[in-house]
Amino acid sequence: MKRYFPLHIRVPLIFFGSAGILEYFIDSGDQPAFIKHPEIALLLVLILFIIIVFEVCYAAINNMMLQMLSEEERKAKMNAVVSKPSWLANFLKNATNATPIEHEEEIVLNHNYDGIKELDNALPPWWVWGFYATIVFAVVYMARYHVFDGDSQIQEFENEMEIARIEIEEYKKTAKDLVDHTTVVALTEASDLEAGKAVFIQNCAVCHKPDGGGSIGPNLTDEHWVLGGGINNIFKTISQGGRPAKGMEAWSKKGMKPSEIQQVASYILTLAGTNPADAKAPEGDIWKAE
Numbered sequence: 001m002k003r004y005f006p007l008h009i010r011v012p013l014i015f016f017g018s019a020g021i022l023e024y025f026i027d028s029g030d031q032p033a034f035i036k037h038p039e040i041a042l043l044l045v046l047i048l049f050i051i052i053v054f055e056v057c058y059a060a061i062n063n064m065m066l067q068m069l070s071e072e073e074r075k076a077k078m079n080a081v082v083s084k085p086s087w088l089a090n091f092l093k094n095a096t097n098a099t100p101i102e103h104e105e106e107i108v109l110n111h112n113y114d115g116i117k118e119l120d121n122a123l124p125p126w127w128v129w130g131f132y133a134t135i136v137f138a139v140v141y142m143a144r145y146h147v148f149d150g151d152s153q154i155q156e157f158e159n160e161m162e163i164a165r166i167e168i169e170e171y172k173k174t175a176k177d178l179v180d181h182t183t184v185v186a187l188t189e190a191s192d193l194e195a196g197k198a199v200f201i202q203n204c205a206v207c208h209k210p211d212g213g214g215s216i217g218p219n220l221t222d223e224h225w226v227l228g229g230g231i232n233n234i235f236k237t238i239s240q241g242g243r244p245a246k247g248m249e250a251w252s253k254k255g256m257k258p259s260e261i262q263q264v265a266s267y268i269l270t271l272a273g274t275n276p277a278d279a280k281a282p283e284g285d286i287w288k289a290e
């Protein structure tokens with residue numbers, strides 16, 4: 001035991017092992033447990049202290065026992081430790097089971113091709129185990145996918161895509177600023193329309209008039225639209241601007257958030273048919289939703 005886990009492996013192994021176990025079982029969110037809970041850090045220090053005390057006592061006792069042995073016994077003990085092959089050497093030997101070079105003449109086969117000889121080594125156990133493992137795997141695989149009709153790779157892929165799609169939909173519902181002109185829907189909540197109106201009065205009324213009747217910019221209350229009506233087109237115009245050099249800026253570039261654009265676009269929709277006094281003459285085509 002002591003030979004396989006010398007001091008410099010044993011101590012970190014026990015310490016980080018306990019730290020890992022604590023980390024695994026204590027729910028500390030995305031921070032390490034010993035940062036989130038100072039008492040865990042304290043516990044780790046205590047564990048380290050106990051390990052060190054234990055090691056020191058262990059070494060002292062060992063030393064005392066060695067002192068008590070006679071000279072020969074001590075030498076015999078040391079030799080036993082040195083002459084034993086390490087576990088790694090043992091493992092490699094067992095895993096390959098090759099006949100050592102000194103004994104190769106015992107397994108050389110009788111044919112000789114122009115001086116090239118063939119050895120009859122046993123199959124290496126690691127290979128044989130691997131082969132048995134493939135047989136076990138094949139049985140499990142066949143049962144799972146061909147007898148009990150498990151999901152194929154394509155089916156698994158599609159299942160995961162479906163889950164991801166639902167998650168994206170859920171996320172979009174919480175992230176209001178992810179809307180763009182392809183996904184936007186008209187808002188109807190009074191609070192959203194109020195907010196849209198405020199944005200409109202502050203930023204847009206100079207060109208479109210506070211009632212939307214239009215001056216520099218077109219009338220936003222009639223059925224005629226230069227750049228297309230409906231929530232999607234209106235959102236796009238506000239976000240990306242009108243035709244070049246016409247005066248309608250791309251408001252997303254001026255720092256207007258998608259959620260605000262959605263609010264003001266929804267507000268504009270409510271102006272339809274209000275027929276304000278002194279409204280600008282219709283421009284563009286009559287727009288009909290498809």
Ligand code: HEC
Binds near residue numbers: 229
């Ligand atoms: C500097 C003046 C100006 C300001 C400020 C302005 N607009 Fe415009 N707007 C225009 C002009 C000019 C057009 C026509 C663009 C074109 O013909 O390409 C336009 C077009 C539009 C259209 C499309 C109308 C149609 O018939 O297709 C919408 C919708 C619109 N603006 C909304 C807004 C909103 C919302 C704001 C505020 C965030 C705003 N505008 C601020 C000048 C302005």
